[in-house]
Amino acid sequence: xxxxxxxxxxxxxxxxxxxxxxxxxxxxxxxxxxxxxxxxxxxxxxxxxxxxxxxxxxxxxxxxxxxxxxxxxxxxxxxxxxxxxxxxxxxxxxxxxxxxxxxxxxxxxxxxxxxxxxxxxxxxxxxxxxxxxxxxxxxxxxxxxxxxxxxxxxxxxxxxxxxxxxxxxxxxxxxxxxxxxxxxxxxxxxxxxxxxxxxxxxxxxxxxxxxxxxxxxxxxxxxxxxxxxxxxxxxxxxxxxxxxxxxxxxxxxxxxxxxxxxxxxxxxxxxxxxxxxxxxxxxxxxxxxxxxxxx
Amino acid sequence: xxxxxxxxxxxxxxxxxxxxxxxxxxxxxxxxxxxxxxxxxxxxxxxxxxxxxxxxxxxxxxxxxxxxxxxxxxxxxxxxxxxxxxxxxxxxxxxxxxxxxxxxxxxxxxxxxxxxxxxxxxxxxxxxxxxxxxxxxxxxxxxxxxxxxxxxxxxxxxxxxxxxxxxxxxxxxxxxxxxxxxxxxxxxxxxxxxxxxxxxxxxxxxxxxxxxxxxxxxxxxxxxxxxxxxxxxxxxxxxxxxxxxxxxxxxxxxxxxxxxxxxxxxxxxxxxxxxxxxxxxxxxxxxxxxxxxxxxxxxxxxxxxxxxxxxxxxxxxxxxxxxxxxxxxxxxxx
Numbered sequence: 001x002x003x004x005x006x007x008x009x010x011x012x013x014x015x016x017x018x019x020x021x022x023x024x025x026x027x028x029x030x031x032x033x034x035x036x037x038x039x040x041x042x043x044x045x046x047x048x049x050x051x052x053x054x055x056x057x058x059x060x061x062x063x064x065x066x067x068x069x070x071x072x073x074x075x076x077x078x079x080x081x082x083x084x085x086x087x088x089x090x091x092x093x094x095x096x097x098x099x100x101x102x103x104x105x106x107x108x109x110x111x112x113x114x115x116x117x118x119x120x121x122x123x124x125x126x127x128x129x130x131x132x133x134x135x136x137x138x139x140x141x142x143x144x145x146x147x148x149x150x151x152x153x154x155x156x157x158x159x160x161x162x163x164x165x166x167x168x169x170x171x172x173x174x175x176x177x178x179x180x181x182x183x184x185x186x187x188x189x190x191x192x193x194x195x196x197x198x199x200x201x202x203x204x205x206x207x208x209x210x211x212x213x214x215x216x217x218x219x220x221x222x223x224x225x226x227x228x229x230x231x232x233x234x235x236x237x238x239x240x241x242x243x244x245x246x247x248x249x250x251x252x253x254x255x256x257x258x259x260x261x262x263x264x265x266x267x268x269x270x271x272x273x274x275x276x277x278x279x280x281x282x283x284x285x286x287x288x289x290x291x292x293x294x295x
Numbered sequence: 296x297x298x299x300x301x302x303x304x305x306x307x308x309x310x311x312x313x314x315x316x317x318x319x320x321x322x323x324x325x326x327x328x329x330x331x332x333x334x335x336x337x338x339x340x341x342x343x344x345x346x347x348x349x350x351x352x353x354x355x356x357x358x359x360x361x362x363x364x365x366x367x368x369x370x371x372x373x374x375x376x377x378x379x380x381x382x383x384x385x386x387x388x389x390x391x392x393x394x395x396x397x398x399x400x401x402x403x404x405x406x407x408x409x410x411x412x413x414x415x416x417x418x419x420x421x422x423x424x425x426x427x428x429x430x431x432x433x434x435x436x437x438x439x440x441x442x443x444x445x446x447x448x449x450x451x452x453x454x455x456x457x458x459x460x461x462x463x464x465x466x467x468x469x470x471x472x473x474x475x476x477x478x479x480x481x482x483x484x485x486x487x488x489x490x491x492x493x494x495x496x497x498x499x500x501x502x503x504x505x506x507x508x509x510x511x512x513x514x515x516x517x518x519x520x521x522x523x524x525x526x527x528x529x530x531x532x533x534x535x536x537x538x539x540x541x542x543x544x545x546x547x548x549x550x551x552x553x554x555x556x557x558x559x560x561x562x563x564x565x566x567x568x569x570x571x572x573x574x575x576x577x578x579x580x581x582x583x584x585x586x587x588x589x590x591x592x593x594x595x596x597x598x599x600x601x602x603x604x605x606x607x608x609x610x611x612x613x614x615x616x617x618x619x620x621x622x623x624x625x626x627x628x629x
Contacts, residue, residue, distance in 0.1 A: 111405055119376065120405045126397055129366050133373020133381075140334070140355065140379075168397065171366035 005052060005231045013227050016086065017047040021256045022283050023082045023095055028270035031099040034107065037253035037266040038160065039079035041191045041224070045158075045249055048227045050083040053234050055153065058088035061116035065152035068134050070119050072127020073160035073189070074108040075268070080117075081105050089116050125166025128186060131157035132176045135184040154238070155184045162194025165203050170215070176244045177216030185237045186217075186246040189224070191253040193264035212246050224249030257282055297520075298496045301537075302483040307520060312475035315514065316414055318450040319471050320345030322457025323382060327353050332380045333461055336360055338367045343473070344384035344414045364394040368402060368409065375407035380461055387413030387429030387470065395435055402466045403439040410460050411436070411468045417564035418597035418605040419474040419514065425596040434569025436468040437542045443467040444542040445488060446512035446563070446571070449478045452539060455486040463488060472564070474602045476514035491545035493552075495523050495535035506627075507620045508534040508552035511562030512541060512571050515590070515611055519562050522616035533620060541571050549575060550582050558627040559587040560619045564611060567591035586626040588619040 001007070020043045028034045050056075054067045071080055078098065085092045090104070097103035104114040108122030119130050135155040163169060176184060190208065192199050199205050209219045218240045222229040230249065237245035253267070254260035257279045271279055297303055304310060327333045327349055335349045336358045350357040358374075360367045364385055371381035383390060391398050391411055402409045413436075416429040437444045443465050447453035453471060460467040485492060494516070509519045516537055523533040534552050538545060553559055559579065561572030567589040576587055592609055606612045 119372075120400060123396055123400045125365070126369050126372075126401050129369025129397075130373035130376065130401055132366075133370040133375070134377045135373075136358065136370065137334075137374045137377035137379050141377075168365040168369065171361075171363035172369060174363070175360055175366050175370060 002228045002232050004235045005228060009052065010227050013047050013051055014044075016051060017044045017227070018256070018283060018286075020047055020079065020082045020086060022280055023085070023092070024078050025271055025276050025279050025283070027078055027082070027095040027098045029273055029276035030096045031270060033099060034078060034270045035075045035268050036260065036270055037191065037193060037264070038073065038076035038189060040257065040260075041251040041253045041255045042076055042079050042158070042189050043255065044225045044227055045187065045230055045251075046079045046083040048230050049156065050087045052231060054156070058084070058116070061089065067153045068118050068131070068155045070127045070131040070134070070155065070157040071109060071121055072157055073124060073163050074121030076160070076189070077109045080109065084116055124160070124163040125168035127157050127159060128169055128176065129172035131155050131184055131186070132172050132181060135176075135181040136179060138183060139181070156187060157184065158187045158189065160194075161188055161190045161192065161199050161205060161208070162202070164188070164205050164208065173212065173215045173217070180242060181244045182241040184244050185234065186244070188246060188248050189251055190248050191251045193253045193267055195267050197264055208248055216243060218243040218245040219248065220245060221248045221250065224251035225255060296495065296497060298493050300485070301492055301494045302481050302485070303494065304479050304481060307479060307524070310477040310479050310517065313450040313478050314472060314475050315447050315450050315453040316343075316345045316471040316473065318447065318453025319412055319457050319469065320348050322454040323349040324352055325454070326458050326461035327356065330380060330461060332378060334358060334374060334379045334381050336367055336371050336381055336383045338362055338364050338385040338390065340385055340414070344412065346384050364390045365397050368394045368397045368411070371409045372401035372405055372407055375409045376405070380408055380410070382410040382412055384412045384414065386427060387416040387432040388427055391432055391435050391468065392429060399439055403441045406441050406466065408464050409466055412471060413468060414471045415473045416470045417472050417513065418592070418609055418611070419472050419476065419564065419602040420597075421474055421602050421605065422599050424599040428597040430566045430592050430597065431569070432468070432470060433541055433563070433565050433571065434573070437569070437574060439466075441466050442542065443488060443540070445540050446470040447539055448513055448516040448537055449476060449480055451478060451480045451482060451484065452486060456488070456539065459486065459488050470513065472514055477517035479517050479520065486539070489540045489543050489545060491540070491548040492537040493534065493548065494520060494537050495533065497527070497532040497534065506531050506533065506556060506624055507558045507560055508536060508556040509560045509562055509616065509620065510536045510538050510549055510552065510571070510575055512538050513564050515562045515564050518611070518613045519616055522613045522620065525613065526617055526620055531620060531624065538571060538575075541574055544574050544578055546578050546582070549578060553579050553583045553585045557585050558623040559585055560590060560616065560623055561587060562590040562616060565591050567593060586623050588623040590616055590619055
């Protein structure tokens with residue numbers, strides 16, 4: 001049993017994560033383009049972050065002491081948008097504007113359009129460096145005695161696993177390791193797929209753990225669908241102050257809808273309307289385990 | 296006649312020689328003293344990009360990232376996002392050359408005030424050869440929305456540009472050279488980002504109508520001034536304009552010069568494609584088309600050699616500028 005999250009809270013978050021998946025399917029179907037596998041696979045982690053881990057205020061997105069969540073693999077933004085809407089940054093109805101002209105919910109997230117995003121992202125490999133800059137800046141400010149809230153928050157950065165192919169990731173991983181930025185926690189969505197296929201076929205990443213350890217990081221591995229295990233890892237990371245921590249979160253791409261789970265072809269496409277109907281039914285009945293759809 | 300408002304050195308024939316990068320180093324210290332948010336990041340080129348003085352004075356605000364230009368700019372983006380004013384220092388072929396997309400996304404689109412100092416730009420890098428001579432960096436930076444592009448003409452202007460960029464709250468590219476070049480402005484010479492300076496203006500002395508406006512940036516402006524003086528003795532009168540800010544271009548000053556002279560020669564130590572000359576051509580094509588000649592690299596790389604040898608070989612010398620002026624006059628009068 002976790003010391004950091006109650007069983008009731010876990011149950012509440014699991015229900016929320018399922019709601020988040022429904023919203024992801026609905027918004028992607030409405031958009032007619034976008035990425036499905038990643039957002040579905042990361043629904044549990046985003047729900048845990050927005051509703052338990054992060055110290056944030058949806059009504060005051062620029063609050064100086066907020067935890068920073070940097071989304072490096074910007075293409076999974078639908079789940080971030082859903083988590084933001086569910087926690088009150090903007091109305092749920094706005095999710096339907098995803099990828100549409102004039103929307104604040106751009107196909108890949110843009111910092112200047114929507115408060116609370118922290119960075120503009122999409123081109124891979126760039127989030128870790130930006131998170132490092134924020135973490136470094138925060139630490140400088142504390143040293144300098146500036147009252148900028150730098151000691152009050154943590155920096156989280158989410159990266160994809162396919163993204164680990166990028167050289168920029170390792171340049172920045174060296175920088176974070178060198179500077180022992182323990183106020184930064186990286187989370188890697190280890191779902192083993194990328195656009196062209198399985199990560200180990202396209203460009204093998206293993207041993208990912210050994211790679212980060214060699215770069216002077218503390219490495220944790222969790223089941224990315226086990227909210228309790230994830231929250232425990234987040235708390236462990238806070239206690240490691242000699243090194244930055246990376247949590248390798250093993251997830252199932254497309255999690256929640258059996259026919260798309262593990263299938264890399266769902267990386268970059270949305271459900272068609274008739275598929276969406278079926279997928280939503282599966283989510284609402286937990287894959288047929290319960291008879292009537294909750295609403 | 297030299298425009299007295301430009302407050303240039305009195306004897307243009309014998310200027311002191313100093314590299315513009317020295318002005319960057321001095322400007323950084325001044326900017327750092329004025330504003331504690333100023334931080335400097337370097338990619339293993341501390342001495343040659345002249346950031347040692349800042350490092351010695353503000354060690355806690357100096358960040359070494361190693362030979363990693365993509366990390367250099369993304370880390371700087373994060374620092375700017377947090378409220379710092381980061382200057383990133385490397386050679387222009389690597390930054391903004393190698394890390395262009397990171398600059399596009401995490402600085403320009405993100406719209407955070409990172410200052411990109413591209414050093415060893417132009418062929419005056421000399422013996423290091425073509426690999427290290429950035430001739431495309433102005434083009435790379437001026438196509439980015441939100442980006443300010445400044446090319447100082449000498450060490451004094453370089454210092455002013457560095458200090459001014461710290462305060463402009465915008466993504467900014469600053470271009471510096473390696474070799475010593477003529478110091479022909481003075482501390483009293485006006486400098487404001489976005490405001491071109493008329494260095495020579497025959498009309499102000501009540502002479503006959505000007506023939507050509509030479510508009511340039513960077514160290515070659517000295518050659519332009521020398522060319523203008525020599526041409527004056529041949530009865531050809533040139534305006535010389537220091538367009539140190541390539542973006543946003545000072546459209547008003549340049550259009551007025553085109554109206555007054557009816558012909559333009561652009562001068563820059565850069566490929567003629569995409570640089571200051573292109574920016575001027577775009578401006579004038581839309582507002583006041585006049586014949587234009589382009590001094591710059593004519594779609595070729597540099598090579599090893601002394602600055603003097605390379606200036607000659609690449610067509611950037613005083614004689615080349617004079618030839619271009621005569622050619623554009625012939626086109627104007629056709």
